[in-house]
Amino acid sequence: MAYSIGEFAAIVGVPASTLRYYEKEGLITPRRDANQVREYEEGDIGWTRFILHLKGSGMSVEELKSYTEWRAEGDKTIPQRLDLLEKRRQLVREEMQKLQQSLDLLDRKIEFYREKPNNPKLVFAYPHP
């Protein structure tokens, strides 16, 4: 049971053009039939969702390329992959902290604007360092 690029695109939720682009970058390599037409398999779904998820965490196509190459080389590259994942985890943690600070600022500013109509002379105190 194989999927055409259009079907597969609908399953994983990205345009076919993106799948072709990712393939050019080496991230997903489906088999081809006798007419060079791509045939995606059931098993490609999990891997594709995984790399889309990593992308969503901020990982670049370059990094995903490395990860994909290491994966193809087998278990001896687990340390490299762990390293990449741990670095990403750290970056995600930092990004979340930054967003938390943004959220705090937004909350304060929103509160400020809600007060201001009752108190027009209010001035927003941007926290100086």
Add this chain to the structure above:
Amino acid sequence: MAYSIGEFAAIVGVPASTLRYYEKEGLITPRRDANQVREYEEGDIGWTRFILHLKGSGMSVEELKSYTEWRAEGDKTIPQRLDLLEKRRQLVREEMQKLQQSLDLLDRKIEFYREKPNNPKLVFAYPHP
């Protein structure tokens, strides 16, 4: 006490070229001296840090442009500004949730790779929907 673009760039932590770009986009408009040289003031620091912070929350230059224009129009545009800030807050919340999920995935995958050397036949169970 006015700052040159180079001094101001050092204070707020962005290249002078970026300050020129933001000015072209209408975000920060310092006065000019008799020779057209920019003079940033103490008071520009807070505003600049504020827009940099909003940028860091994912706000585009286009949106910051709107915000800046509204601000120049005075208190009657507070509703528009509130609206923009509230929308951004929602987007930040969603982004944080997405990152939390990424963090969970990374944690599971890292755990998996740490186990695998002890148990080479392990297969990562990517959570299917």
Add this chain to the structure above:
DNA sequence: ATAGACCTTAAAGTCGACTTTAAGGCAAGA
């Protein structure tokens, strides 16, 4: 007065991640 460090502008270039275009191939249904 000349070198060096700053500043000015407009315009072109860069980067990553796609997306679109152009030109064509193949297969199934009316």
Add this chain to the structure above:
DNA sequence: TCTTGCCTTAAAGTCGACTTTAAGGTCTAT
């Protein structure tokens, strides 16, 4: 057979957010 709808490729185009370049002006110190 011919139209429809999917597929193929390589190459060019787009987008946002800067960054770099080119050509020149001005101030200060030696």
